[in-house]
Amino acid sequence: MEKDPYNIIVTGVGGQGNVVGSQLMGAVLVELGYKVTIGETYGATQRGGSVMSHVRVSKAQQLGPLIPPRSADLVIALEPSEAARVLGQFGNPGTVALVNTRPVYPVDVISGDRAYPEADLLLEKIRFLCKQVYFVEATKEALEMGNPILANIVLIGAAAGAGLLPISEDHLARAVADYMSPNLVEINTTAFRRGMRLVPNER
């Protein structure tokens, strides 16, 4: 993370585990000596709504809990149309994104009131709004492990694998033990490792 402050947005749909994912990521970064601020939107929005965590990282200062418009450096999206929503507001020509390709349909799509964007066009739009994007099948990977909720950790692993976050498997293990439970260390580090393998390290 050469930039300071470094602004990360973890986005998805209520129930996909983005709050826990961003908390673990933030916990590791605090351990590494950073000032981290995370702003979360949930509450009523957890019931099928868009959920977004703003993770702000700085060596120098404790930042506010919201990222200014057009100021995201890294977007980690658990759902592709949520990636488009976040990039539309916070993306800039320098943003890097990691996007889980599995859609979660809004209730308005289920009801037939609205159409979900066509996959190819959606991915093309996401690509246009970033400097670089990694499309990852995180849910597929998590389902192979037996629980779709692990997609969040798979994506964090992918971000680390791509050299976008200074997080190692050991760091994550310590954060899971401190902030969640020692019993959950193994399953989470496995998901992290599987995520790391999904992307080429280009740095």
Next chain:
Amino acid sequence: MSLISKNEPGREFLLMGNEAIARGALEAGISVAAAYPGNPSSEIIESLSKVAEELGIYVEWSINEKVALEVAAAGAASGLNAIVAMKQNGMNVASDFLLNLNLSGIRGGLVLVACDDPSGISSTNEQDSRVFAKLADLPLLEPATFHDAKDMVREAFALSRAIENVVIVRSVTRISHARGNVVLGSLPEKRPAPHFDTSRPLAAMPVSVTHPRIHQRLKQAAEMLADSRFNTYKGPEKPELLILACGAASLFAGEAVSLLGLETRVGLATIGTTWPLPEAFLLKHLRSADRVLFLEEVDPVLENNVKELYADRNMELPRVRFLGKRSGDVPDTGELTPGTVIRIVGELMGATAPDAPSDFETAAKEALESFAPARSLAFCAGCPHRASFWAIKKALALDGRDGVVFGDIGCYSLAYMATGFYQAKTLHAMGSGAGMAAGFGKLGRFGATQPAIAVCGDSTKYHATIPALINGVHHSSDFLLILLDNSATAMTGFQPHPGRPVDAMGHEAPQIVLEDLCRSLGVKTLVKDPFIIEEAAMTIYELLQEKGPRCLVLRQECALVRAKTGPKRRPVSVDPEKCIGEDCGCNRLCTRVFRCPGLNWDVSVGKTKIDEAICTGCGVCADVCPRGAIVKETA
């Protein structure tokens, strides 16, 4: 193992604002903590409840905020430190006691944390609780960072003990529900033994004595807070613009100043001790600038108080132009965002942040308009409320007298939207549905013919509906109270309530059974399962034909609780032979109207299908389908 109980002074952790507040209370050596859950305040007492056993403190989820304050006050009256937390609406409930407790004062330490929700992100209103501090003549502190939130709560206890009165700490969603670095302090080893000094009664009366005394105590607080480290200034000695900010707004302001490169031209004073005002600090800075911008959420509380101070002292001060909510420079409703603050400061200083290229802006706009479909709020897959409101809708249609459903506070507040088939017609405060229904049920004498239904969740029933029900019973009002019992305070995170056999600390507790409570008032009370949807609808219809107060408990476990404790109820599938899609004439009743996220309209084949990953197997849609095309296997 919990982070907030770690006795590792100096260690730095990432804590949620509410956890930082809880930790501050532990560092101050609290013995008692009480609250009624409500976002954005819930995690304060939630996190304390998890360490209660380990640290030997008493924590309870009280029946409502007034009782929570009374429980905490009893601790403080006996010389202990006690914390009470509530969301902004809870301040209204607690305020009757608060505005008498301030007069009597207390003897230990009592800190009231009010968590406001600017923009009503998880609330029906966005009221600014800070006005209560002025109304009650009590000190008010406002943290701007997570670490400050912890330290401020700890110091609020010291202040409370010194002035023998309540101290209010006000947080907002963007502090309470955000996370940041917090350095742990030490935890005290022992707590005092409680003793109520019976030689010194605590009474609000006589007002001629107690009212002057709180003014004296507030003056004492002002002296103690005069040099508080929570009031800070950063910027040049003579700024072109002075920003006065509190809470999260001060973080946004600091960032706007640095993003716009205005560090040498704009000064930022962060006010942490909002009431009583730090007068000397403010007067010094009011002399340094001729333009002052107020940034705060939601009402112009600091703005108005500073203007009062300025008016009092105007003879000795230079001319100042005040910019804020009154001048129209700052929005006077809703929460502030970094984007809004950057725009305001930029316009006042003639500075702008660099724009993205225009083709990027066009694509970004298109992404928002065409590639990010809205996600409307909806009941969860398998939520019993969806079934309950379907039954209510059906019963009202059969009844045909244009019945009115009075709504209430909880997940089922959404019943005024599509997910509850637009059934609820009012939405206000905890318990107001039953109160209004009981009032409406007295209008028959004027020729009113519409039947009245009030809906109310289990936790809401205990919190505020009992007086409304008793009122309706005593006055023989014609109304049906439907209790939507999902066995949880689901909206705020499944905290236990008096209807549960367990308390906040996980101990077994006597259960107050909803239907027993209603029957004890002599009210006819039936209990049904909303998932047996036809029977539920017919029961409602039949009860609507009767006179006087009636109760129906619709009992079925919250789908989210159920998912944590048990497997999917049963497989549900769509028989593609029987589902004839658009040819049916039902006009996609299951997906378009019933709208359960477990169902999906498959555009490619023009039929409904089940999403196996989301469906909870409640089977209600099978009973809704007029063709019998949805098949539920025997549970």
